[in-house]
Amino acid sequence: MRLSVKHLLGIKDLTKEDIELIFQTADNFKAVLSRPIKKVPTLRDTTIVNLFYENSTRTRISFELAEKRLGADTINFATSSSSVSKGEGLIDTVNNILSMKVDMVVMRHSASGAPHFLANHIQVPIINAGDGTNEHPTQALLDAYSIREKCQTLRGKKVAIIGDIMHSRVALSNIFCLQKLGAEVLVVGPPTLIPKHIESLGVQVTYDVREALQWCDVANVLRIQLERQNKPLFSSLREYALFYGVNKKLLDSLQKEIIIMHPGPINRGVEIDSDVADGPHSIILNQVENGVAIRMAILYLLAGKTSAE
Amino acid sequence: MKTDFLSYLNSSSPRKNYFIFYIIFTPQYTVALKIILDTQKFTVVIERLAHQLIENHGNFKETVVIGIQPRGIFLANRLVPYLEKITKLKIQFGVLDITFYRDDFNTSKELHVPNDTNIDFSIENKKVILVDDVLYTGRTIRSAMDAILDFGRPQKIELVTLVDRRFSRQLPIQADYVGVTVDSMISQKIKVNWQEQVGKDEVILLNKEI
Numbered sequence: 001m002r003l004s005v006k007h008l009l010g011i012k013d014l015t016k017e018d019i020e021l022i023f024q025t026a027d028n029f030k031a032v033l034s035r036p037i038k039k040v041p042t043l044r045d046t047t048i049v050n051l052f053y054e055n056s057t058r059t060r061i062s063f064e065l066a067e068k069r070l071g072a073d074t075i076n077f078a079t080s081s082s083s084v085s086k087g088e089g090l091i092d093t094v095n096n097i098l099s100m101k102v103d104m105v106v107m108r109h110s111a112s113g114a115p116h117f118l119a120n121h122i123q124v125p126i127i128n129a130g131d132g133t134n135e136h137p138t139q140a141l142l143d144a145y146s147i148r149e150k151c152q153t154l155r156g157k158k159v160a161i162i163g164d165i166m167h168s169r170v171a172l173s174n175i176f177c178l179q180k181l182g183a184e185v186l187v188v189g190p191p192t193l194i195p196k197h198i199e200s201l202g203v204q205v206t207y208d209v210r211e212a213l214q215w216c217d218v219a220n221v222l223r224i225q226l227e228r229q230n231k232p233l234f235s236s237l238r239e240y241a242l243f244y245g246v247n248k249k250l251l252d253s254l255q256k257e258i259i260i261m262h263p264g265p266i267n268r269g270v271e272i273d274s275d276v277a278d279g280p281h282s283i284i285l286n287q288v289e290n291g292v293a294i295r296m297a298i299l300y301l302l303a304g305k306t307s308a309e
Numbered sequence: 310m311k312t313d314f315l316s317y318l319n320s321s322s323p324r325k326n327y328f329i330f331y332i333i334f335t336p337q338y339t340v341a342l343k344i345i346l347d348t349q350k351f352t353v354v355i356e357r358l359a360h361q362l363i364e365n366h367g368n369f370k371e372t373v374v375i376g377i378q379p380r381g382i383f384l385a386n387r388l389v390p391y392l393e394k395i396t397k398l399k400i401q402f403g404v405l406d407i408t409f410y411r412d413d414f415n416t417s418k419e420l421h422v423p424n425d426t427n428i429d430f431s432i433e434n435k436k437v438i439l440v441d442d443v444l445y446t447g448r449t450i451r452s453a454m455d456a457i458l459d460f461g462r463p464q465k466i467e468l469v470t471l472v473d474r475r476f477s478r479q480l481p482i483q484a485d486y487v488g489v490t491v492d493s494m495i496s497q498k499i500k501v502n503w504q505e506q507v508g509k510d511e512v513i514l515l516n517k518e519i
Contacts, residue, residue, distance in 0.1 A: 028424075
């Protein structure tokens with residue numbers, strides 16, 4: 001069994017079987033992570049570079065831990081402290097790193113499509129750790145994996161994605177992933193933060209957060225990405241919190257149990273209140289925990305590919 | 310060669326009873342099989358292995374049994390209930406997957422999909438009995454020992470195997486309990502069939518003839 005792809009650029013390219021293989025492999029790595037020695041020597045002859053052209057806490061640490069727990073050697077790269085600030089281009093930087101015998105690239109970039117572009121120019125497997133407003137495949141996989149862990153299956157589950165859909169790569173990857181696994185998806189947010197024609201992806205759209213929560217089994221709450229908004233798209237964060245923030249009062253009034261998810265980083269009091277984020281139905285920290293197992297599975301499944309050709 | 314087999318099968322040679330050749334016609338080659346353990350002997354051998362284990366481990370107080378995924382589990386699943394029946398004791402039994410410890414990750418063409426590992430007891434200072442179906446190059450057992458050591462420091466590790474293909478070891482590893490010893494060439498293949506899997510217990514030697 002192998003993945004049908006050489007790189008993990010987006011969920012869009014994966015088949016349902018690929019996703020199930022990743023989940024099945026992640027189950028085994030999750031078991032490894034609960035042992036006293038949380039490490040296996042599988043990738044001990046593999047070197048992986050983490051190229052982060054954009055800031056990250058969870059994804060970078062999670063990838064690095066996944067690599068180390070597989071026994072791989074890792075190199076970290078942050079744009080601010082590198083020659084990128086002297087004007088070196090993406091392909092030059094990557095080719096220089098690869099000439100030092102690096103076997104895999106994990107990349108986050110602020111430009112959508114950057115990993116796809118790179119994939120046309122280099123031979124080693126690339127894992128997209130988030131590209132602009134396009135995709136964040138590992139996040140979507142760990143989200144779906146966390147729902148699967150909680151509800152056994154994704155089939156027929158109703159998932160609402162709440163917030164800044166327009167600028168969110170997590171939203172797009174989640175839509176693809178959840179739909180491939182047979183879940184129904186609804187997006188909700190202010191009209192200015194919902195992209196036009198998003199219905200063409202087969203998702204439902206609403207502008208009323210109460211209606212969305214009434215409908216869903218799982219609510220994935222997203223952060224407002226102010227850093228990507230060039231012009232103001234809503235009046236103020238306070239107004240956004242008032243109309244679209246998920247709070248305990250709102251959830252209590254619905255009288256049903258909804259699983260609460262958030263890909264992080266959380267802006268407490270804006271898109272989600274502390275008593276919801278830390279509440280009994282929140283699986284936010286399970287998502288982070290599962291992230292390492294999912295990334296180990298992806299690294300394992302893609303690394304084996306290098307030698308096969 | 311083919312016609313030789315056919316005439317041999319049609320002949321009334323008494324040795325036909327000992328060596329049964331199935332002939333499978335494929336475009337490239339003919340495969341002939343020799344039975345090493347038939348169904349009846351198969352059970353006898355497993356029971357003998359169990360008795361040898363009891364002889365050495367007595368009350369199994371400090372001993373745990375660990376089957377190696379995927380095919381060692383079949384043997385372990387026969388040994389453990391039999392041991393429990395004879396000794397009337399509860400034996401600690403776990404399964405171990407060695408996929409992540411293989412040494413051929415970057416050279417093998419096939420990507421191995423991992424199986425479950427389930428060891429829900431401590432192996433610290435215990436005597437660990439590893440169980441696998443065929444001992445061939447010794448590389449699986451090397452991986453299994455590495456994997457086991459990640460769970461703690463056992464007092465001792467022993468190895469039970471149903472078939473020992475001797476003279477084909479690539480590492481200095483030997484089994485403590487052997488069901489049957491087979492001298493075979495690298496071009497040949499040993500196949501262990503299990504009742505649970507294919508409906509019949511037997512060990513056969515596949516003889517590849519080009």
